[in-house]
Amino acid sequence: MHLTCAAVVSLCMLISAGCIWRGAEIEYRKLTGNCQGACNYYLSCKESRGEQISERHHQLCEYECGDVFSSSESLLAFESLSCEDAIGFVEGDSGRGPGDPAPPAALSNSPPPRASSPPPGATPRSE
Numbered sequence: 660m661h662l663t664c665a666a667v668v669s670l671c672m673l674i675s676a677g678c679i680w681r682g683a684e685i686e687y688r689k690l691t692g693n694c695q696g697a698c699n700y701y702l703s704c705k706e707s708r709g710e711q712i713s714e715r716h717h718q719l720c721e722y723e724c725g726d727v728f729s730s731s732e733s734l735l736a737f738e739s740l741s742c743e744d745a746i747g748f749v750e751g752d753s754g755r756g757p758g759d760p761a762p763p764a765a766l767s768n769s770p771p772p773r774a775s776s777p778p779p780g781a782t783p784r785s786e
Contacts, residue, residue, distance in 0.1 A: 688700075688738075690735050690738045690739065691734070691735075691738065692731035692732070692734045692735045692738070693731065693734060694720075694721050694724035694725060694728070694734065695721060696734070696738060697724060697728070697734045697737050697738055698717055698720035698721050698724060699717075700737075700738050700745065701720065701737075701745050701746065701749055701756070702716055702717060702720060704742035704743075704745055704746055705746060705756065707742065708742075708746075713758065715758050716756070716757060716758035716759075718758075719757035719758040720756070720757040720758070722757070723757050
């Protein structure tokens with residue numbers, strides 16, 4: 660029992676100190692608990708996959724961050740995620756993050772818009 664409690668306490672201390680266990684290695688980074696740090700982490704994860712990141716990405720990420728996260732604790736939890744999980748959290752199924760353009764309509768999976776019906780009470784034209 661004492662060993663389990665000690666392991667849990669040690670794990671909590673490592674996470675709060677910015678030590679993140681990633682399989683066979685430990686990654687050290689400073690957890691900030693703020694939007695700037697969370698966005699820097701998320702965008703560095705995208706950059707490590709070879710994606711181009713601009714200042715606009717940083718601005719839009721920080722702008723949207725306050726609407727998504729309600730506390731420094733939730734931001735700390737986000738910053739503790741693996742890069743894969745952090746990107747998945749932000750982008751979901753869309754594969755797009757703040758500042759990424761929407762796919763062209765021709766390439767989207769949504770059906771084309773339907774022709775509008777005549778307003779109620781309108782009489783059809785004869786041709």
